[in-house]
Amino acid sequence: MQQFTALLTGVGKALPQKVLTNADLEKMVETSDEWITKRVGIKERRIAAEGEWASTLGLKAAKEALAMAGIPPEQLDLIVVSTTTPDTVYPSVACLIQKDLGATKAGVLDISAACTGFIYASGIAWSMIRSGLMKHVLVVSSEILSSTVNWTDRDTCVLFGDGAGAVVYSSSTEEGRGILSMTLGGDGTECDILKLPNSGCRRFPEHQGSFIQMQGNDVFKLAVRTMSECATEVLTSAGLTTEDVTLLIPHQANIRIIEAIATRLKVPAEKVFVNIEKYGNTSSATIPIALCEAFEQGRIKKGDVVVFDAFGAGLTWGAMVLKV
Numbered sequence: 001m002q003q004f005t006a007l008l009t010g011v012g013k014a015l016p017q018k019v020l021t022n023a024d025l026e027k028m029v030e031t032s033d034e035w036i037t038k039r040v041g042i043k044e045r046r047i048a049a050e051g052e053w054a055s056t057l058g059l060k061a062a063k064e065a066l067a068m069a070g071i072p073p074e075q076l077d078l079i080v081v082s083t084t085t086p087d088t089v090y091p092s093v094a095c096l097i098q099k100d101l102g103a104t105k106a107g108v109l110d111i112s113a114a115c116t117g118f119i120y121a122s123g124i125a126w127s128m129i130r131s132g133l134m135k136h137v138l139v140v141s142s143e144i145l146s147s148t149v150n151w152t153d154r155d156t157c158v159l160f161g162d163g164a165g166a167v168v169y170s171s172s173t174e175e176g177r178g179i180l181s182m183t184l185g186g187d188g189t190e191c192d193i194l195k196l197p198n199s200g201c202r203r204f205p206e207h208q209g210s211f212i213q214m215q216g217n218d219v220f221k222l223a224v225r226t227m228s229e230c231a232t233e234v235l236t237s238a239g240l241t242t243e244d245v246t247l248l249i250p251h252q253a254n255i256r257i258i259e260a261i262a263t264r265l266k267v268p269a270e271k272v273f274v275n276i277e278k279y280g281n282t283s284s285a286t287i288p289i290a291l292c293e294a295f296e297q298g299r300i301k302k303g304d305v306v307v308f309d310a311f312g313a314g315l316t317w318g319a320m321v322l323k324v
């Protein structure tokens with residue numbers, strides 16, 4: 001039987017123009033540039049303007065990724081969007097992007113896996129391509145977290161930002177390239193440590209409005225342990241070691257989480273991609289935005305081994321190995 005692999009053929013990103021700095025936040029809540037820089041590693045984040053939504057940012061990123069891949073939208077078989085902040089539950093963001101791209105042949109769906117959304121969406125793309133069912137899949141991760149942040153809560157408002165990233169995966173019969181391995185996991189028993197109440201059909205009278213609630217310390221510890229384990233697992237199942245890794249692209253939630261994972265995995269700092277200082281935590285969009293910047297900076301070339309590693313609400317987690 002013919003073996004298909006999912007090659008990465010395009011990447012794109014879109015970030016709002018508006019920059020919110022730590023100095024701006026100092027005027028809004030009792031915080032300091034020093035605390036945010038030291039404890040989290042963020043200097044600034046982007047905030048969507050009026051009329052900028054998950055669909056509009058996602059569309060920009062998607063167009064960039066398709067242009068790089070050289071694939072006309074009509075050839076897309078599927079559009080998967082990961083988002084925690086869809087414009088509306090329906091139509092899905094994927095439907096809106098499909099309409100604006102003119103991707104007339106593509107199936108469309110949104111998925112909800114919080115910060116791990118990009119890896120879950122890539123898993124769907126991989127399965128569709130590997131099975132021979134599809135040739136070209138567009139994955140978009142687009143988040144407007146500014147719409148879910150309580151701007152008077154210093155515990156959370158300094159952490160998040162808006163942005164979108166997109167990739168195109170295309171079918172190939174080339175051996176040893178493309179997505180090599182993946183792991184996906186979750187633990188609903190820990191659902192209370194990171195949540196967005198009043199965001200669905202259930203009302204939580206104890207919470208005013210719909211804002212991110214997080215027990216930061218608990219999330220921190222689980223993120224370090226789980227992401228280290230996930231990265232090790234996917235490397236082992238791909239028959240590789242950390243020595244083979246060109247670039248580790250972890251979810252950008254906290255510089256101290258990233259450094260702790262790199263130490264545990266024994267990956268030197270120069271092989272770890274970090275851009276948290278510019279954008280903060282954009283949930284599922286952090287990895288594809290970082291991937292796009294890694295290409296722009298010439299840090300990834302054909303044949304390189306890249307590891308994606310994420311952890312988020314749900315709880316959800318996942319990692320994958322990609323040979324570019």
Ligand code: UT7
Binds near residue numbers: 036040155219257
């Ligand atoms: O993307 C999904 C996954 N999310 C994550 O992985 C986030 C994981 N968690 C974290 O990154 C960290 O736990 C935080 C950045 C959220 C918090 O850092 P921390 O080092 O765990 O701080 P803490 O919550 O233990 O708070 C330490 C102190 C507290 O003061 P006291 O009680 O020691 O007097 C807080 O009130 O820092 C205080 N604090 C702040 N101070 C200035 C909390 N937020 C702020 C703030 N500015 N914004």
